[in-house]
Structure formats: C-alpha cells, structure tokens
Amino acid sequence: xxxxxxxxxxxxxxxxxxxxxxxxxxxxxxxxxxxxxxxxxxxxxxxxxxxxxxxxxxxxxxxxxxxxxxxxxxxxxxxxxxxxxxxxxxxxxxxxxxxxxxxxxxxxxxxxxxxxxxxxxxxxxxxxxxxxxxxxxxxxxxxxxxxxxxxxxxxxxxxxxxxxxxxxxxxxxxxxxxxxxxxxxxxxxxxxxxxxxxxxxxxxxxxxxxxxxxxxxxxxxxxxxxxxxxxxxxxxxxxxxxxxxxxxxxxxxxxxxxxx
Amino acid sequence: xxxxxxxxxxxxxxxxxxxxxxxxxxxxxxxxxxxxxxxxxxxxxxxxxxxxxxxxxxxxxxxxx
Numbered sequence: 531x532x533x534x535x536x537x538x539x540x541x542x543x544x545x546x547x548x549x550x551x552x553x554x555x556x557x558x559x560x561x562x563x564x565x566x567x568x569x570x571x572x573x574x575x576x577x578x579x580x581x582x583x584x585x586x587x588x589x590x591x592x593x594x595x596x597x598x599x600x601x602x603x604x605x606x607x608x609x610x611x612x613x614x615x616x617x618x619x620x621x622x623x624x625x626x627x628x629x630x631x632x633x634x635x636x637x638x639x640x641x642x643x644x645x646x647x648x649x650x651x652x653x654x655x656x657x658x659x660x661x662x663x664x665x666x667x668x669x670x671x672x673x674x675x676x677x678x679x680x681x682x683x684x685x686x687x688x689x690x691x692x693x694x695x696x697x698x699x700x701x702x703x704x705x706x707x708x709x710x711x712x713x714x715x716x717x718x719x720x721x722x723x724x725x726x727x728x729x730x731x732x733x734x735x736x737x738x739x740x741x742x743x744x745x746x747x748x749x750x751x752x753x754x755x756x757x758x759x760x761x762x763x764x765x766x767x768x769x770x771x772x773x774x775x776x777x778x779x780x781x782x783x784x785x786x787x788x789x790x
Numbered sequence: 791x792x793x794x795x796x797x798x799x800x801x802x803x804x805x806x807x808x809x810x811x812x813x814x815x816x817x818x819x820x821x822x823x824x825x826x827x828x829x830x831x832x833x834x835x836x837x838x839x840x841x842x843x844x845x846x847x848x849x850x851x852x853x854x855x
Contacts, residue, residue, distance in 0.1 A: 546855030556853075571854025572822070574796040574847065579818020582850020586820045589851070599854045607827065614829040615849050619822040686855070736855030 532731045533709055534567070535624075535656040535677055537595070541566045542726065543756045544597065544711065545749070546736025553588050555745050560592055563739065563749035567595045569626055571602075572615055597658060599626040604639070609646045613655060625650065626658045626680070626713075626734075636686040636714075640667040644674060651675035660713050663697035665704060672708055679705065680713035680734060683725065687737040689717025692724055702729045719748075719755025726759025727767060793844045807835040810846070821850045 531538040545565040550556035560568060570589065575582050589596065598616035603609035606629065613625040629646055631639035638661050647657045651674055659671050663681040671679055681701060684690035692698060693715070702710060712725040713734040722733045733756060742748035792801050795814070804810035807823060807830065823830045824847040830838055840846075 546853075548853035548855045550853075569854050571852045572849045573852040575816075575818070575821050575850040576796065578814070579816045579821050579850060581818075582820050582852065583818035585853065586851045598851075601854055611824055611827050611829065612849075615822040615824055615847075618829050618831060619820065619849065619851060 534658070539566045539595075541753075541756075542732040542760055543722070543753055544569065544713075544732060544734035545739065546734070547585075547589065548736055549740035550745055553585075556740070557588060557592060559739055559745040559749040560594065562746045562753065564753045565594065567597050568592070569597045569599050569734065569736070570620075571599050572612055572619065595624075596620050596622060597624050597626050598622065599660075600628045602630065603628060604630050606642045606646045606649070609642070610649050613646075613650050614653075617655070623654055623656045624658065625655055626660060628660045638662055638682075640664065643667070644670045647671055647676055648674040658711070663694045663701060665697070665700055668701050668705060668708075672705060676708075678709040678711060680711040682714040683712050683721065684715025686714040688715050689738055690715055691717055691721035692728075695724075695728070698725070698730070699728055719751045722752055722755040723759035723762070726756055727762050729763055732756075791840065791842045793840060793842065793846060795846045796848055802840070805840055807838045807840065807846075810840065811835070811848075814848075816848070818850065821848055823848055 532542050541564045543563050543565050544567045545560055545563050546569045598620050600609040600612040603612055609629045616625055627647055629639045629642040631637045643659055647659050650657050657676050658678045658680055659676055660680050661667050668679050683692045709731045711732045711734050712730050716722055716735045717738050725733050739745050739748045804813045826845050
C-alpha cells in the first residue's frame with residue numbers, strides 16, 4: 531500500500547484526465563490503468579456551467595479519488611486562489627500544486643512553489659507539490675509540511691523518461707519517510723518501472739497514455755510497468771559492476787585443461 | 791454596472807452573485823466563484839453584493855494532468 535497523507539491506496543499509478551481522443555477512451559484508459567487517483571484541473575466556465583458538469587459526471591462514474599491541480603498558475607497568488615477554488619469545488623484538502631516559471635519548459639518556479647505550499651499547508655491543505663529533482667527544494671517543501679513530494683522525470687509531456695537518475699536516487703535516500711512520486715516526463719512503461727525500481731512510491735502521468743495510438747492498451751502496459759518496478763524494488767536489485775562475472779559455473783568446463 | 795467576468799469586461803444588471811448567475815444563464819451545478827481573488831463559498835452567493843470594477847471568476851472542473 532502507498533500512503534498519501536493519511537489515506538492508503540493499492541495502486542501506485544496516478545493518472546491525468548486530459549488529452550484523450552474521447553471521453554469514453556478516457557474512462558476506459560483510467561479503468562485499465564487500475565489508478566485510484568486522477569488529476570483534474572479548474573478552468574473558466576463559459577457554457578453556462580454545462581461543460582464542467584458533463585466532465586464531472588464522467589469522473590464521478592469512475593469512483594476514484596480526485597486530485598485537483600493548479601496547472602498553468604504562474605504566481606503564488608493565482609496558485610493559492612486556484613487551490614482554494616478546488617477545495618470549494620471538490621470538497622478535498624488535496625491539491626497538486628504547480629507554480630510554473632517558464633512557458634516553454636513548464637519548469638516549476640521552485641521559489642514560488644515553496645511559498646505557496648507554506649501558505650496552503652497553514653490553511654489546512656494537503657499539498658502534492660510538482661517540483662524539480664533538486665534536493666534543497668524538496669527539503670524546503672518537507673520543512674513547509676509536505677508529506678508528498680513530486681519531482682519531475684523530465685519536462686511535462688516530453689516523454690524523455692528519467693533524465694537525472696542520480697538526482698532522483700538522492701531524493702529517495704535523503705527523504706526516506708516522504709511519499710515520493712515521479713510526476714511528468716515519463717514516456718514508456720519502462721520509465722515508470724525505473725522510477726519504482728529506484729524506490730519511488732508512485733508515478734503520475736498523463737500524456738504518455740492519452741497520446742498513445744491505443745490509450746487503453748498503454749494504460750494497461752503502464753499498470754504492469756509500475757507493478758514490475760515495485761516488485762523488483764522489493765525483491766532487491768543487484769548492484770551494477772564494471773566487469774563480467776560468469777553466470778555458468780567455471781568448474782568442470784569441457785577442455786578446460788586445453789584452453790587454460 | 792461594469793465588472794470583469796472571467797477576464798472580460800461586461801455590463802451587468804445583477805447586483806448580487808446569485809442574480810448574476812441567472813443573468814448569465816448558468817444552469818450547471820459544479821462551479822466555484824472567486825470574487826476579487828477571494829473564494830466565495832456557495833453559501834454566500836445570495837448575500838454577496840457586487841460593485842463596479844469587481845473581478846469575478848467562474849470556474850468548473852476540467853481535464854487535467
């Protein structure tokens with residue numbers, strides 16, 4: 531089981547709800563992923579409340595826990611107000627906190643992120659901060675009261691997989707009691723498996739599933755990748771080494787006396 | 791009265807939030823409102839008076855990652 535604040539879940543795959551070819555495929559992909567937590571956003575309503583209502587009823591049918599995000603917010607003020615709107619709308623203290631510094635890379639503004647997290651935690655929120663793999667920033671987020679930290683693997687939607695493996699490993703080593711989620715940049719189930727093999731508690735992704743040729747099959751593949759990675763981590767991976775070590779016994783090799 | 795709704799300047803007749811939603815023909819049930827960057831709980835929509843220059847954001851759930 532994986533713990534997010536005081537709630538426990540069996541699935542270690544958190545999934546986004548955007549970019550699917552159709553609402554039906556979104557629902558089928560989420561079901562196939564086995565995810566119990568889905569991310570949603572908040573946007574301005576221009577169709578008399580009907581657009582939001584239609585989307586919300588699709589999510590309700592899935593019987594999942596909702597994690598609202600502050601995607602697109604560029605200032606602390608916007609992010610904090612959006613989080614409060616999310617709490618009002620969804621009745622949850624959870625928020626995936628995003629404060630974005632740069633439009634092209636969607637790189638988090640880590641200074642604003644720490645500030646916004648502090649404000650929200652004092653106000654009773656349970657914050658899931660989307661951050662970089664910088665240990666100092668992660669430590670400040672933990673100091674602010676975050677019990678979950680979500681470093682990126684690579685920029686959002688880039689599908690590059692884990693760019694800074696050593697950085698992510700360091701976070702895991704130094705923050706053993708924090709629920710760590712790799713959020714953003716994963717492109718393949720093998721990337722998700724790598725995150726879990728590093729000891730990460732979960733992964734969060736959207737584009738790699740939604741933009742696959744067959745999102746439902748890809749959701750299933752990611753579910754298996756996450757399970758495989760977790761199982762491998764628990765089984766204990768061997769250390770890498772620089773030289774070969776024969777797996778077949780050397781003793782009794784035929785013609786041993788000739789070649790040696 | 792001129793206010794800003796979801797970033798657009800609008801002339802409205804309503805003087806309270808609940809009347810504004812009627813005027814704008816909002817029928818859905820899942821939206822939240824911020825008035826001048828402060829969240830306005832649903833329980834206060836009927837009693838909250840609007841004034842010229844107010845900034846109103848009407849927000850609904852949407853797809854997100």
